[in-house]
Structures are given as C-alpha cells and as structure tokens.
Amino acid sequence: MESSYNSHVKRIIGGIVIAAVLGFLAKVVMTPESFGVYGHYRADAIIEEADREIRHWTNASCSSCHAHEANRHSKGNHKTISCEFCHGTYADHIADGKKVKTLPVMTGDEIKTLCLRCHNKAIEARPEDVIKTVAMPDHLKKQNVKETHTCNQCHYVHAPLEYINQAIKITGIKETI
Ligand code: HEC
Ligand code: HEC
Ligand code: HEC
Ligand code: HEC
Numbered sequence: 357m358e359s360s361y362n363s364h365v366k367r368i369i370g371g372i373v374i375a376a377v378l379g380f381l382a383k384v385v386m387t388p389e390s391f392g393v394y395g396h397y398r399a400d401a402i403i404e405e406a407d408r409e410i411r412h413w414t415n416a417s418c419s420s421c422h423a424h425e426a427n428r429h430s431k432g433n434h435k436t437i438s439c440e441f442c443h444g445t446y447a448d449h450i451a452d453g454k455k456v457k458t459l460p461v462m463t464g465d466e467i468k469t470l471c472l473r474c475h476n477k478a479i480e481a482r483p484e485d486v487i488k489t490v491a492m493p494d495h496l497k498k499q500n501v502k503e504t505h506t507c508n509q510c511h512y513v514h515a516p517l518e519y520i521n522q523a524i525k526i527t528g529i530k531e532t533i
Contacts, residue, residue: 432515
C-alpha cells in the first residue's frame with residue numbers, strides 16, 4: 357500500500373512541473389521572433405528605431421526658407437541657440453520640404469517668459485561669465501521705461517544686441533544697466 361505520508365511531496369513536484377511547462381510555453385509564445393539574433397535584445401528594434409520620423413533639425417535647415425532671420429541670428433549673440441528652442445519642432449512645420457503647419461509666434465509676455473527662462477538673475481546657479489542675466493523689473497527701471505515693456509521692444513530676438521549696439525554707435529550714449 358502506498359504511504360500517504362509522501363502524497364504532499366508528489367503534489368508539490370507536480371505543481372513545479374506544471375509551472376515549469378507553463379513557464380516554458382509562455383516564454384515560447386511571448387518571446388518576439390527577432391529576440392537574440394544579435395544579442396540579448398530584439399533585433400527588429402534596431403530597424404524600428406532607425407525608421408522613426410526625424411523630428412528635430414539644425415538651424416541650417418530653417419535658413420533655406422528664412423534667410424533673413426537665419427543670417428542675423430548666425431551673426432548675433434544668440435548664434436548658439438537653436439531656432440527650435442524658441443519656435444518648436446521642424447517636424448511640426450515642414451514635411452517633404454514644404455510648410456505643412458504653422459508654428460506658434462510668441463508675443464508680449466510670452467516673449468518675456470521665454471527670455472527670462474535663460475536670462476533671469478533669480479536663477480542663481482547661472483554664473484555671469486556663462487550667461488548674462490538681468491533682474492526684473494530693475495532692468496526696465498534702469499532704462500526709464502514702464503514695467504509693461506517687453507524684451508523685444510528693445511532687443512531684436514534673433515540678434516539681441518544688434519540694434520542696441522547700432523544705437524550706441526550712432527548716439528554714443530550708453531545706458532547703465
Ligand atoms: C531666443 C529665441 C529665438 C530664437 C533662437 C529664434 N527665434 Fe525666431 N522669433 C522669436 C520670437 C520671440 C519671435 C516673435 C517676436 C519678434 O519677432 O520679435 C520670432 C519671430 C520669428 C519669425 C517671424 C514670425 C512672424 O510671422 O512674425 C521667423 C520666421 C523666425 N522667428 C525664424 C527663426 C529662425 C529661422 C531661427 C533660427 C535661425 C530663429 N527664429 C531663432 C524667438 C527666437
Ligand atoms: C520649406 C521652407 C521652410 C522651412 C525649411 C522652414 N520654414 Fe518656417 N515658414 C515657411 C513659410 C512658407 C512660412 C509662412 C510665410 C512666412 O511667414 O514667411 C513660415 C513661417 C514660419 C514662422 C511663422 C509662423 C508660421 O508658421 O506661419 C515661424 C516662426 C517659422 N516659420 C519658423 C521656422 C523654423 C524655426 C524653421 C526651422 C526649424 C523653419 N521655419 C523652417 C517655410 C519654411
Ligand atoms: C535658451 C536660452 C536663451 C533664451 C531663451 C534667450 N537667450 Fe539671450 N542669450 C543666451 C545665450 C547663451 C547668450 C550668449 C551668452 C551671453 O552673452 O549671455 C545670450 C545672449 C543674450 C544677450 C547679449 C548679452 C551680452 O551682453 O553678451 C542679450 C541682450 C540677450 N541674450 C537677450 C535675450 C532676449 C531679449 C531673449 C528673449 C527674446 C533671450 N535672450 C532669450 C541664451 C538665451
Ligand atoms: C527699454 C529697453 C530694454 C528692454 C525693454 C529690455 N532691455 Fe535688456 N538691455 C537694454 C540695454 C540698453 C542693454 C545694455 C546693452 C549694453 O550696454 O551693452 C540691455 C542689456 C541686456 C542684457 C545683457 C546684460 C549684461 O549684463 O550685459 C540682457 C541679458 C538683457 N538685456 C535681457 C533682457 C530681457 C530678458 C528683457 C525682457 C525681460 C530685456 N532685456 C528688456 C535694453 C532693454
């Protein structure tokens with residue numbers, strides 16, 4: 357007669373065998389086909405990544421259609437700043453070499469917010485020798501203008517000192533900032 361003392365052992369072993377078989381089946385069913393072709397990853401992932409639509413382009417990609425802004429920008433203090441940082445993504449504007457969508461054009465306080473993201477003296481972690489910062493509204497008070505003035509009323513956004521330097525050259529007057 358079979359001992360009833362080891363029936364629980366059989367049940368446990370049976371359980372482990374069933375779990376192992378189910379686990380193996382699940383692995384076979386769920387492992388993507390191209391897994392392991394080159395290594396411990398899905399080989400198809402390489403093709404999929406390479407096929408993704410390119411969303412960001414260089415400043416040069418804008419210049420063919422916006423030569424005026426691009427020329428001024430490339431000679432001014434903002435030459436290291438990407439057009440896309442301020443305007444949005446190439447792919448949201450151009451497809452197959454043609455304009456397909458409108459990019460937002462900032463005005464008024466939106467421009468102020470944009471400029472102060474980089475030039476706000478309140479951001480103390482930003483040293484003056486890396487980027488020049490201004491305290492608001494002191495910067496406007498020192499220019500003797502109302503606090504409602506927006507940055508682009510004095511600074512040309514694409515070359516922010518261009519007109520100011522021209523004015524200083526012509527008048528010889530230099531504001532204290
Ligand atoms: C520092 C932010 C900034 C950068 C960098 C920048 N722009 Fe602008 N741009 C603006 C703002 C703000 C305006 C709208 C206000 C203005 O023109 O004074 C504008 C206006 C424009 C306009 C005119 C839109 C209209 O219909 O009035 C074009 C075109 C343009 N930018 C293209 C470019 C290109 C091309 C580059 C890169 C070579 C570039 N911008 C880089 C901030 C920027
Ligand atoms: C194939 C040509 C072409 C390219 C490349 C191009 N644009 Fe434009 N863009 C246009 C046209 C056309 C307009 C509408 C007329 C105008 O304002 O000159 C326009 C308008 C704009 C405007 C005003 C808002 C709008 O959408 O009407 C901004 C800002 C702008 N472009 C920025 C850019 C930036 C930044 C790039 C590069 C990332 C870029 N453009 C690349 C053709 C182009
Ligand atoms: C992405 C960050 C960024 C944004 C946004 C930005 N700037 Fe700049 N700006 C810079 C950098 C970087 C320089 C070059 C380093 C420097 O001179 O401060 C610069 C230079 C300048 C200078 C010349 C400072 C000097 O004396 O050398 C002025 C003025 C200026 N920006 C004004 C503006 C205005 C106005 C706006 C908004 C339209 C703006 N910036 C938006 C990063 C930015
Ligand atoms: C009323 C005109 C006016 C307005 C509005 C204005 N600025 Fe200026 N800004 C100037 C003048 C003038 C200078 C001094 C240029 C010089 O001396 O070389 C200057 C210089 C700067 C500098 C360089 C500071 C330095 O230490 O060299 C930055 C950065 C700057 N402005 C950012 C801004 C930002 C951001 C705004 C909007 C929030 C703004 N400005 C609004 C006139 C103005």
